Amino acid sequence: MFNSTVYIQRRAVLRKKFHTGILLFLGNGESPMNYAHNPYHFRQDSSFLYYFGINDPDLIAVVDLDEDCEMVFGAEMSIDDLVWMGRQELLQDKCAKTGITRLASPDKLQGYLKQAKQKGREIHFLPPYRAENKITLSRLLDLNVHQVTDFSSTDLVKAVVAQRSVKAVEEIAELDKAAAISADIQLMVMQTAKPGMYEREIAAEIQAAALRSGGNLAYPVILTVNGEILHNYYRGNILKEGKLVLNDCGVETAMGYAGDLTRTFPVSKKFTLDQKEVYDVVLNAYRHASGMLAPGVRYLDIHLESCKQLVLGLKDMGLMKGDAADAVAEGAHTLFFQCGTGHMMGLDVHDMEDLGEQFVGYTDDLKKNTTKFGLKSLRMGKALEAGYVMTVEPGIYFNRELLDRYRLAGDFSEFINYEAVEKFRDFGGIRIEDDFLVLETGARMLGKHLAITTAEIEQIREESH
Template identity: 65%
Template sequence: MFQKEVYLQRRAALKSKVNSGILLFMGNEDSPMNYKDNAYHFRQDSTFLYYFGINEPSLGAVIDLDADKTILFGNEMGIDDIVWMGRQKTLKEKSIDAGLTEVQPLDKLDDYLQKAIEKKQQVHFLPPYRAENKIKLSHWLNIPITQLKEKASLTFIKAVVAQRSIKGAEEIVELNRAAALSADIHLMVMQQARPGMYERELAAKIEGAALATGGNIAYPVILTVRGEILHNHYHGNQLLDGQMVLNDSGVETALGYAGDLTRTFPVGKKFTAEQKDVYDVVLKAYTDAKNMLAPGVRYLDVHLTSCKTLAQGLKDIGLMKGNVDDAVAAGAHAMFFQCGTGHMMGLDVHDMEDLGEQYVGYTDDLLKNTTQFGLKSLRLGKALEIGYVLTVEPGVYIIPELIDRWKAENQFSEYINYDKLEQFRHFSGIRVEDDFLITETGSTMLGKHLAITTDEVEAVRGEAY
């Protein structure tokens, strides 16, 4: 945990943004893998962690704005818990660490909410994403599960998003550490990969190294020679000379802050000529995007610049044709780049995505495009502010099934050279990604430098074996 003053200040700032009612915070429960006592690794709800810092299951909390009090609800360990899990800090002790003075048993939370409802107090809650919390919330507030998302408090959502978007000094330290540790692990993988290995061997090294830092992985590891599959969590392929490895992985620190890096490197010592050509196009898009980062710049414009750079580079290679601006406006570049250039980061690798992309990445005046293929996957579009932390991660992904579909439909034939594209049918995919903090003068990359140019990557691979 941070010092208790951090949590006191965070809660005070939140209270100043909502006028009345009760702010309800729901911690997460243990989630069983196959029976109750065999649970997945516990991960606390990020908003609960942000305001209270207590990383244990079966907790709830309220900030009663009308009564001006904050209460933590949870149960102290009994003797059975101590027998199986050992003596730990009491919940009361943990509450003091979080700057709290009142703790009540968990079953009193239902009573508290019912009394508030009887007094016609508004109960503000955030959209739940876990089944057990949906069930509890539906029971407590008498709202059908299917209506919980639409009934969530927009005032509460916007207040949390506004606060969590601007990272405090203590958060920047954690995020910088997460990125640096992630870079160390990426370098290790780049050094240890060998032709003949299986993806799972490298994925296991990543998970073990992340645990060794005292934290965990920030999200399921993407380690694949099938880089055209955007979120590929299958690790059963063998690494063959001539292929590329795409490694998208990051460390989550013990306090819950995420790193998110991607590098693509050859299975052998060198990229092929085609691989190097496409890699350099992706790297140019990355460079153009990161050079735009500054307060007041819309990330939508960063994304579109990245797309145009990709389209121009692919045109130079012969995979695209025609007017680049028109091609991007029409969405033809999405044959090669089907997702967004980046997203917010923090306690979640896709920060606050549970609260809604429209509220986190866009504004009332800038609505998310939810229809155009490619652009609809851009999680961040709004103007950047000092204190934002985000990723820059352009890529090129050549998906055979997408080629077949668009070619059969004669889509964008004025912009896509399908004959040339057939030669790249089994190319796979390339992505590069780093994490950035928006500053007064522009931006700074978090973590440490990690081999990124083709020369740097080949130098690492050349010394690897």
């Protein structure tokens, strides 16, 4: 946990956005894999962590504006818990560390909320993303389980997003730490990957390194020789000479803050000429995008410029043609780049995505395009502010299924040289990604330098063989 004053101040800031009612925060519970006592790795709800800091399951917290009180509803360990889990820190003491002095039994919450509703008091809650929390809210507030999300509080969502988006000093330190550890792991992978290894062997080492750091993985490892598949979790392939390895992985610190880095490197000691040429196109787009990061700049414009740079590079390679800006406007670049250039980061690797991408990445005046291929995957479009933490992650992906579909339909033939692209059918994909903090002017990369040019990566691969 941070110092108690951090959580007290966070809640105080939130309280100022509301004049009356109850702010209700559900923590997460244990989620069984195949039976109740064999759960998945526990991960606390990020907004609960942000305001209350307690990383225990089955807790619910309220900020009661009318009664001017804050309390946590949860149970101390039972004798069975003590037998199976051993003596842990008292929940009452954990609450005190976040400035909460009132702890109530969970069975008191329903009556507490019922009385509030009878008095006509508004109960604000965030949209639930877990089915069990949706059921809990349905029971506590006497709502149809299928309509719970409809009754969630837009005002609370907007207030939480505004507050969590701008990272405080203590958060930046955690995010720097997550990025630095993630960079160390990325370097370890480049140093140890060898022809003949299974992808899963390397993924296992990444998992082990994350645990050794005192934290865990921020998301499942994407370690693949088929980098054209954006989120490829299959790890049964063998590394072979001449192929590329795309490694997208990040550590979550013990405090819950995420890192998210990607590097692509050759299985061999060196990139082939084609691999190097495509890599440099991606690197150029990365440098343009990261160089644009600054307060007031719309991330949508950064994304479009990054796409334009990809098109210009692909034109130089003979794979695309025509005006680059027109190609991007029409969506021709999506044959090679189907996703967004980046997203916000913090306590979630896709920060606050559970609260809705329109609220997190866009504004009332800038609506997300939810239908156009490519743009519908851009999680962030609005103007940046100092204190935002963003990823920059352009890529080029030669997806065979997409190539066949576009070519058969004759899509974007005025922009794409299909005969030339066909030679890259089995190329795979390349992504380069780092995490950045937006400053009052410009931005800085979080963590530490990690080999990024083909020369740097080839030197590492040469020394590792």
